[in-house]
Amino acid sequence: MVCEAKGKVPIIDLSKIEGSGREEWELACKEMRVGLEEFGCFSVVYDKVSLELHNSIFEATKELFHVPIETRLKNTSEKPYHGYFGGFSAIPLYESMGIDNPIQPQPTQSFANLMWPTAENNHFCETVQRFSTLLVKLEKMVTKMVLESYGVSKAVSESNMESTNYLLRFLKYRVPEKDETDVGLHCHTDLTFFSIIHQHLISGLQVLSPDDEWIDIHPSPHCSFMFMAGDALMAWSNERIRSCRHRVIIKGEETRYSIGMFSFKSGTIAVAEEFVDDANPLRYKPFNHYDFLTYDKTRAAHQNISRIKEYCGI
Numbered sequence: 116m117v118c119e120a121k122g123k124v125p126i127i128d129l130s131k132i133e134g135s136g137r138e139e140w141e142l143a144c145k146e147m148r149v150g151l152e153e154f155g156c157f158s159v160v161y162d163k164v165s166l167e168l169h170n171s172i173f174e175a176t177k178e179l180f181h182v183p184i185e186t187r188l189k190n191t192s193e194k195p196y197h198g199y200f201g202g203f204s205a206i207p208l209y210e211s212m213g214i215d216n217p218i219q220p221q222p223t224q225s226f227a228n229l230m231w232p233t234a235e236n237n238h239f240c241e242t243v244q245r246f247s248t249l250l251v252k253l254e255k256m257v258t259k260m261v262l263e264s265y266g267v268s269k270a271v272s273e274s275n276m277e278s279t280n281y282l283l284r285f286l287k288y289r290v291p292e293k294d295e296t297d298v299g300l301h302c303h304t305d306l307t308f309f310s311i312i313h314q315h316l317i318s319g320l321q322v323l324s325p326d327d328e329w330i331d332i333h334p335s336p337h338c339s340f341m342f343m344a345g346d347a348l349m350a351w352s353n354e355r356i357r358s359c360r361h362r363v364i365i366k367g368e369e370t371r372y373s374i375g376m377f378s379f380k381s382g383t384i385a386v387a388e389e390f391v392d393d394a395n396p397l398r399y400k401p402f403n404h405y406d407f408l409t410y411d412k413t414r415a416a417h418q419n420i421s422r423i424k425e426y427c428g429i
């Protein structure tokens with residue numbers, strides 16, 4: 116069930132986990148903890164996402180980026196980092212758009228109406244809903260497994276999960292022109308609780324190992340999903356889990372598309388008591404996730420400092 120090799124990002128097959136026994140469940144939890152503590156990530160195979168759905172969501176993504184730029188720019192949000200992002204000289208290849216709360220029909224429909232005000236957009240909405248519903252189900256299952264396996268009480272685990280909001284983002288990286296950088300996204304950690312990245316045919320995602328080596332995360336099979344711990348999960352776990360340092364490098368002659376499902380918490384995030392003892396004193400003050408995003412957006416860039424540490428580290 117689990118392709119494990121020490122020093123490698125774990126690959127965990129959760130396709131049949133729901134009907135499985137205690138032993139398989141615990142083994143999968145252990146692999147998740149190993150991945151999160153060593154690399155800040157693990158890869159999940161989840162065959163409830165069919166090849167047909169995988170192809171449909173990427174067809175929808177390509178169509179979306181064919182919409183004129185004036186229209187794409189209409190993807191705005193009151194929440195920081197939730198709307199259109201692109202045209203930055205430091206990352207010229209990268210462009211992305213987002214739907215906040217994509218499992219509700221209304222936000223997806225409003226987004227589609229903005230992008231295709233006069234054309235039929237039901238197929239886009241239906242595909243986004245099907246994909247998002249499965250991904251959110253998967254994220255909830257993984258979060259439950261991670262929290263439970265660290266011994267977090269059922270009540271705390273349930274309230275943690277109830278406070279989750281999801282942001283679906285469509286990402287595009289164009290091919291670099293001659294003499295242009297091949298960096299799609301510079302090395303960073305996400306500001307999220309969890310980030311799930313789903314890739315199409317073109318590789319590019321790399322994660323940094325504990326020995327500071329870049330590991331390629333290849334986009335196969337069609338139902339594989341990269342789970343990366345964000346800064347909020349690192350803080351919540353009092354740094355037992357490390358946030359995943361990653362980047363995107365664009366090689367070859369084809370546009371790269373990927374999709375991200377990002378989770379954020381409403382209310383206050385406080386370090387879970389299970390992670391604090393004499394050897395591990397409290398490292399973070401309680402914080403509001405969206406205030407952290409606002410702070411990050413307005414702060415001067417200090418690339419070498421952990422952003423969450425700067426915000427609420429003790």
Ligand SMILES: O=C(O)CCC(=O)C(=O)O
Nearest residue numbers: 286305312320363373375
């Ligand atoms: O496109 C990818 O594979 C990764 C995207 C990413 O790191 C991000 O959006 O934060």
Ligand SMILES: [Fe+2]
Nearest residue numbers: 303304305361
């Ligand atoms: Fe990222």
